[in-house]
Amino acid sequence: MKSVEDWYRHDRMPHIFCTGCGNGTVINCTLEAVMQMGWDIDNTIFISGIGCSSRSPGYITTDSLHTTHGRALAFATGVKLAKPEFDVVVFTGDGDLSAIGGNHFIHACRRNINMTVICMNNMIYGMTGGQGSPCTPAGAISTTTPYGATEPVFDLARLAEASGANYSARWTAYHVKELTKAIKVGMEIPGFSFIEAMTQCPTSYGRRNKLRTTTSMLEYMRDNAVLLNKAKRMEAEGRELSPGRFTVGEFVKRFRPALGVVKDEE
Amino acid sequence: MKLVIDQNLCKGCNLCTMVCPYNIFQEGSELNKKGVVVPELDRPERCTNCRLASLYQRRLCGVCQLICPDQAIKWIEEEPYESMKVVIEY
Amino acid sequence: MQGNIACAEGALAAGCSFFGGYPITPSTEVAEHMARILPKKGGTFIQMEDELASISSIIGASWAGARSMTATSGPGFSLMMENIGYAVMTETPIVIVNIQRGGPSTGQPTMGAQGDMMQCRFGSHGDYSTIALVPSTVQEMFDLTAKAFNLADRFRCPVFLMSDEIIGHMREKVTIPEEVDIIRRRPLKEGKLPFEPEDDMIPGFPEFGKGYRVHVTGLTHDERGYPEATNCELHSELVTRLVNKIESKRHEIADYDIINPQAEIVFITYGPPGRAVRQLMHDYSDLEIGHLNLRIVWPFPEKVLKEFPNASKFIVPELNMGQMAREIQRHTSIEVESLPKIGGEMHTPDELFRAMGGDS
The missing domain is CATH 3.40.50.970 (Thiamin diphosphate (ThDP)-binding fold, Pyr/PP domains)
Incomplete structure (x- = not known):
């Protein structure tokens, strides 16, 4: 029987992630989805940029490209267009994707290039020690927002939708089953699939924001996640989402013409 | 099938204690060789997957394995029963 | 074209x-x-x-x-x-x-x-x-x-x-050969690690999708391709190899033209200034003018400077403030005169002639 175990580079384990880091969970969910898709190890390419999340491909025993900060999507575009038969998955983080790589992100969405992008949004720059990112919620303390973040955040899933991606969803590291399913649906859909996985960073985010333990961070995500349908209902009733809460669910699923799709030979 | 936590991989985040519907995982109390307090298993034979995975030929539940950030939770085939060697000292 | x-x-x-x-x-x-x-x-x-x-x-x-x-x-x-x-x-x-x-x-x-x-x-x-x-x-x-x-x-x-x-943006006549030599990259040999160099210090190429399952990273990596960013010896070894795999072959791959190697005054050029030198030699065909035209500038093949045994002066016309002149001076005790020109226009043959000490 094929097992997820075949996909890990066991000689590199345990990985560098801190205790309780959500990235490992997202790797699990991704590989679970890959298993369900029945992809071939030698035909799957994992690509990442720089940051904690981007170290993930190093633990997966496929061909993988650990690139420069923010450019993962551009590298992935090259790989995919040179060999469209590859199954390409991009791991990225919130800083990597939305700050330094924001331009590549919206353009990859616009091109609707056939790949799956999984963004581990931990709301912080973890690798460099906890600086504020474009996804740090208002009021949160980071080393570069010592008096609380004041800038509005990026809603990445919505951004992907608006930029033209065929699939966009958001779940958290708590919702493992839903996340796995969303990743699988994303992999099935031709075109650009974006899955934002909110993850916990107890070391750099939780520690400074009264969420000291991993479990408390996960509880925070569980309690503040609002299903998209519920949010829509609330909106219809004229109730607003209280600050700090965020929506989860499937934002868009459509079948616009996409780039880099291999037509099935019949 | 038998539920195990890999002592080399576990970093002691206790997420498994939070998600298991049977509360099989309990916060541990002792440091292991690596200095990690690995959760302890409370009657792991209650785990659905332990009991039924071989029957259904797929993984059941498995939330602990999915959420474990350190890939430390797995099920292993139980070794066939071996009679214990008893050495009697006179 | x-x-x-x-x-x-x-x-x-x-x-x-x-x-x-x-x-x-x-x-x-x-x-x-x-x-x-x-x-x-x-x-x-x-x-x-x-x-x-x-x-x-x-x-x-x-x-x-x-x-x-x-x-x-x-x-x-x-x-x-x-x-x-x-x-x-x-x-x-x-x-x-x-x-x-x-x-x-x-x-x-x-x-x-x-x-x-x-x-x-x-x-x-x-x-x-x-x-x-x-x-x-x-x-x-x-x-x-x-x-x-x-x-x-x-x-x-x-x-x-x-x-x-x-x-x-120049238009000139071009002869396109029927076939161009194509020497493709050498694939990774079986049994070798993805970044294990062969005798020429260059590892075989583990192309994606061929089952090598290679991890490629910009971090300092070992021969398996795994990051080892804090290993001082490994980093030193890796970077030294990356430099030497090219530098050690600089004379082998060197590509240049030498004209009048016995001349005392030698122009060293690469790119457009070479055209001005060729015109100068055409205009003053009675003068002994040496010319070294480089087609591969980096890695710099410094031994080629020895091909001009009588040279008393190297003149380096460039469309910059003398970037390569400095590199050339580094390798020779012969006087190197930089002839910079910026602004977008090429050197004229007259300018080169004056640089030689001529009166035009």
Whole structure:
């Protein structure tokens, strides 16, 4: 029987992630989805940029490209267009994707290039020690927002939708089953699939924001996640989402013409 | 099938204690060789997957394995029963 | 044929199947021509959102097995610097065409210059070595582009075609050979680790999708490709190899013309100034004028300076403030006179003549 175990580079384990880091969970969910898709190890390419999340491909025993900060999507575009038969998955983080790589992100969405992008949004720059990112919620303390973040955040899933991606969803590291399913649906859909996985960073985010333990961070995500349908209902009733809460669910699923799709030979 | 936590991989985040519907995982109390307090298993034979995975030929539940950030939770085939060697000292 | 078109044709002849670009004067014609021809030949042309993305995409395509290239000019070249370092570290064969223009900054988009010669050698951070080819005719634009792909595949490094607006927009007669030598990258041998060098210090190429399951990272990595960023010895070994795999072969790959080696006064040129020297020699055919025209500038083949035993002075006309003159002086005790010219115009033969001490 094929097992997820075949996909890990066991000689590199345990990985560098801190205790309780959500990235490992997202790797699990991704590989679970890959298993369900029945992809071939030698035909799957994992690509990442720089940051904690981007170290993930190093633990997966496929061909993988650990690139420069923010450019993962551009590298992935090259790989995919040179060999469209590859199954390409991009791991990225919130800083990597939305700050330094924001331009590549919206353009990859616009091109609707056939790949799956999984963004581990931990709301912080973890690798460099906890600086504020474009996804740090208002009021949160980071080393570069010592008096609380004041800038509005990026809603990445919505951004992907608006930029033209065929699939966009958001779940958290708590919702493992839903996340796995969303990743699988994303992999099935031709075109650009974006899955934002909110993850916990107890070391750099939780520690400074009264969420000291991993479990408390996960509880925070569980309690503040609002299903998209519920949010829509609330909106219809004229109730607003209280600050700090965020929506989860499937934002868009459509079948616009996409780039880099291999037509099935019949 | 038998539920195990890999002592080399576990970093002691206790997420498994939070998600298991049977509360099989309990916060541990002792440091292991690596200095990690690995959760302890409370009657792991209650785990659905332990009991039924071989029957259904797929993984059941498995939330602990999915959420474990350190890939430390797995099920292993139980070794066939071996009679214990008893050495009697006179 | 226009220089830029010759460049694109050279790439196509060499089997380039992926072009990622971004429009920038004066290199745009390369991208335009590729956009026209590549899809018909089964290749991929993509216009990326910026130069950061275009170089990223060609590195990705190269790992997927394609011969890939991009073309740009000064400002775009500056943006590419980080990923040039990445290509060096990960030993990715790519070809970067830089149709140089006047800088710094936006400078003179429609005027030629050679101001990026040091940038292509030292532009990215850290120690490394690169290969840079400089054409001085449109024919060379074709030939050297094709050659650049072979060098990139052989040495597994980024190779630069450092042309300029003058050659890029020049129209000359070009003879396109029926067949161009294509020497493809050597695949990884069985039993070797993905980054384990062979005797020539260059590892075989573990192309994606062939079952090598290689992890490619810009971090300092061991022979398996795994990051080992805090291992001092490993880093020193790796970077030394990356430099030496090219530097140790600099005389073997050197490509130059020598004219009148017995002369006392020798012009050393690369790119357009060589044309002025050739005109000067034509105008003053009674004078003994030595000429060394380099087609591969980096790595600099310093032994070639010994080919001029009677030389009392090297004159180096360049379309910059004397970037290579300094490099040449480093290797010789003979006087080196820099003849800089910036502003976008070429040296005239008269200017060269005056530099020789002549009265015109």
